[in-house]
Amino acid sequence: MATYFARGSVTDHLTTADKRAALAQALEALGKPLHRVLILPPDHTRLNSDAGELTRLLYERLAPRATVTVMPALGTHSPMTEAQLRMMFGHSIPLDHFYVHDWRRGVREVGVVPGRLLREWSEGRVDYDVRVEVSTRLFAGYDLIVSVGQLVPHEVSGIANYTKNIITGVGGAETINKSHFLGAAYGMERMMGRIQTPVRKFFNYCVATFLRELPILYVLTVMQKDVATGRMIMRGLYIGDDDATFETGAKLSQKVNLDLLDAPLKKVLVYLDPHEFKSTWLGNKAIYRTRMAMADGGELIILAPGLKEFGEDPEIDRLIRKYGYRGTPATLAAVQANEDLRNNLSAAAHLIHGSSEGRFRITYCPGPGMSAEAIRSVGFQAGNIADYPVEGLKDGFQGDLFYISNPALGLWALKSQFSGTEA
Numbered sequence: 563m564a565t566y567f568a569r570g571s572v573t574d575h576l577t578t579a580d581k582r583a584a585l586a587q588a589l590e591a592l593g594k595p596l597h598r599v600l601i602l603p604p605d606h607t608r609l610n611s612d613a614g615e616l617t618r619l620l621y622e623r624l625a626p627r628a629t630v631t632v633m634p635a636l637g638t639h640s641p642m643t644e645a646q647l648r649m650m651f652g653h654s655i656p657l658d659h660f661y662v663h664d665w666r667r668g669v670r671e672v673g674v675v676p677g678r679l680l681r682e683w684s685e686g687r688v689d690y691d692v693r694v695e696v697s698t699r700l701f702a703g704y705d706l707i708v709s710v711g712q713l714v715p716h717e718v719s720g721i722a723n724y725t726k727n728i729i730t731g732v733g734g735a736e737t738i739n740k741s742h743f744l745g746a747a748y749g750m751e752r753m754m755g756r757i758q759t760p761v762r763k764f765f766n767y768c769v770a771t772f773l774r775e776l777p778i779l780y781v782l783t784v785m786q787k788d789v790a791t792g793r794m795i796m797r798g799l800y801i802g803d804d805d806a807t808f809e810t811g812a813k814l815s816q817k818v819n820l821d822l823l824d825a826p827l828k829k830v831l832v833y834l835d836p837h838e839f840k841s842t843w844l845g846n847k848a849i850y851r852t853r854m855a856m857a858d859g860g861e862l863i864i865l866a867p868g869l870k871e872f873g874e875d876p877e878i879d880r881l882i883r884k885y886g887y888r889g890t891p892a893t894l895a896a897v898q899a900n901e902d903l904r905n906n907l908s909a910a911a912h913l914i915h916g917s918s919e920g921r922f923r924i925t926y927c928p929g930p931g932m933s934a935e936a937i938r939s940v941g942f943q944a945g946n947i948a949d950y951p952v953e954g955l956k957d958g959f960q961g962d963l964f965y966i967s968n969p970a971l972g973l974w975a976l977k978s979q980f981s982g983t984e985a
Contacts, residue, residue: 563804566591570784570798570814581612581799582619588779588801589623596628596705602732603710605634606646607838610794610971611712612783614650620708620781621655633661633699635711635731637738638843638908639874649837661699669695669734673772675764680744683760687747688740694768695734700776710781713800713808713815715973717850717915718745720759721815724780724808725769739907741765746890746911751854755820755973755980757812766805779803782811786818787971789957794971819972822980826857832966833952836868836929842882842940843873846916847969849924854975860922865947870931872940873909881909886940887924889917917941 566588569576576584589596601620603613617632624630632655634642641662642650673694681689700707709727716722718730718741730738745753745761753759769778784798797818800811832848839845848864856862873879881903885896893913897903903910918924926937927947934944955965966974 563802564591565800565802565804565807565810566779567799567801568807568810570800570811572797572814572817574797576796576799578615578619581616581796582623584799584801585616585619585623585781588781592706592779594705596624598702598704599624599628599630599706599708600699600702600704601630601632601708601710602635602727603632603651604712604727604731605636605639605642606650607639607844608712608970609650609838610785610787610968611710611714612785612794612796613710613712614652616710616781616783618652618654620710621659628705631659631661633663633697633732635709635727636663636665637730637733638665638878663697663699663732665733665738666735668698670698670701671695671734673768675767675771679767680760680764683763684744684748688744690740692740692764693736694729694772695737696728696773697732700728700732700773705777707776707778708781709778712783712785713798713811714785714819714971715755715815715851717750717754717847718742718911719761719765720753720756721762721812723782725762725765727780728773728778729765729768737768739905742911743907746914750850750915751979754850754854755816755975757809757816780807782808784811784814784818785971787957787968792967820980821972821974822977823855823974824977826860826976827852827855827964827974828857828860829863829962830856830860830964830966831863831950831952831955832865832969834864834866834868835968838868838968838970839866840868840931841871841874841879842869842916842926843878843912845869846912848966849916849918851969851972852966852974853918854973854979856918856922858921861925862918862922863925863927863945863950865927865950865952866932867929867947868931869926869928878906878909878912881906882913882940883936885913887913887916888941889919890914893917
C-alpha cells in the first residue's frame with residue numbers, strides 16, 4: 563500500500579495538465595496491466611468535487627487499452643439522468659459504459675462488524691452488529707477499481723470520501739443505515755471536520771477486513787471556491803491506496819474548507835443551486851454545515867429554488883414526511899416506537915442532523931416545486947424566495963447577514979470549537 567501522488571497547499575492551483583500528469587504517474591506506478599477498470603465517482607450532487615473531469619481524464623487515458631466502465635457512487639440518491647451524466651462527465655464516455663448502483667438489491671454481504679466494536683467506537687452509544695453490503699459490481703474481476711471524490715467536511719463521517727465512497731457510496735441498505743445512525747448517535751458536532759471519528763473507523767475497518775483483496779485506488783481532491791472569480795480551484799490532489807493518502811489530503815481540507823468564526827452567527831442566508839439540490843436530503847447541508855456556527859435564537863434562511871422532494875429515495879421521502887425534523891429526542895422516540903423508521907436508520911439520522919434541536923429558527927424558501935404547507939408539515943418555517951434576492955451578494959457578511967452561496971463547499975464553525983483540539 564502506498565501514496566502514488568500527493569500535491570497540495572492552501573495556494574496551489576492544479577490545472578487540467580497537472581491532473582492528467584498526476585493520473586499518468588499514479589497508473590504507471592501501479593506497475594500492472596489494466597484490461598478491465600471500474601471508476602466510482604460521485605454523482606452530480608458533488609459537481610464541485612472535480613470528479614467529473616478526473617473521471618473523463620481517466621477514461622480517455624485507459625480506454626484505448628482497457629474496457630472502462632463508470633458507476634456513480636449514488637448511495638441512496640436517485641439515478642443520474644442522461645443530461646446530468648453529460649453535464650458532469652462530458653461526452654467522451656459512451657452512455658452504455660455507465661452503470662447504476664442499486665443500494666437495495668444490487669449488493670452482496672461481505673461480512674459482519676460486531677456490535678462490541680461499534681460500542682467501543684461510539685463510546686457506548688450504539689452496540690448493534692452491522693452486515694456489510696457492497697455492490698456486486700466490485701467483484702466482477704476488475705484489474706483496478708478507481709474511487710474518485712472530494713475531501714470536505716461531512717456530517718456523517720467527519721471528512722467525506724476515501725473508504726466512505728466504497729462502504730456507503732456503493733454500499734447496501736444495512737450498511738448505509740447503521741453507519742449514518744452511528745454518526746448521529748455519537749453527535750454530529752463532535753465529528754464535523756475531524757479526521758478520526760467513529761464512522762471513519764467503521765469505514766476503514768470494513769475495507770481493511772472484508773475488501774482487502776479488491777484492487778482499489780483512491781483519487782482524492784481538495785477544492786476551494788476562489789473568492790474573486792467564484793470558480794472552484796483544486797488546491798490538492800492525492801492518489802493512493804493507504805490511510806496516509808487520505809490523512810494528508812484531509813489535513814489540507816481542514817485548512818481550506820473550515821471557515822472558523824470568532825462569534826456565533828445570528829442570521830444566515832444560504833442558497834441552494836437548483837442543479838445540485840432538489841431534495842432536503844441533500845439541501846439540508848445548509849443546516850449541517852452551519853449548525854455549529856449558529857447563535858441560539860438565530861435564524862437560518864434557506865433559498866431552495868429547485869426543491870421538489872424531501873428524500874431522494876421514495877421510502878425515505880415518505881418517512882421524512884411522516885416524522886419530520888423534530889430533533890433528537892422526538893426522533894429517537896419514533897425509532898423506538900415505529901418499525902418503519904427502525905428499519906431505515908439513515909433516515910432517522912438525517913432527521914436528527916436536519917434539526918436545529920430547538921436552538922435556532924430554520925426557514926425554507928422553496929421554488930414552485932414544493933408548497934409552503936409541505937415545508938411546514940416537516941417542522942420548518944416557510945418563507946418567500948422572492949424576498950431574498952441574491953444577485954450581487956458575496957459570501958460572508960453583508961451587514962448583519964451572513965451569506966453562503968453553496969453549503970457543500972465547507973463547514974462554518976467557531977474557532978473555540980476547534981482550538982486546542984486534535985482534529
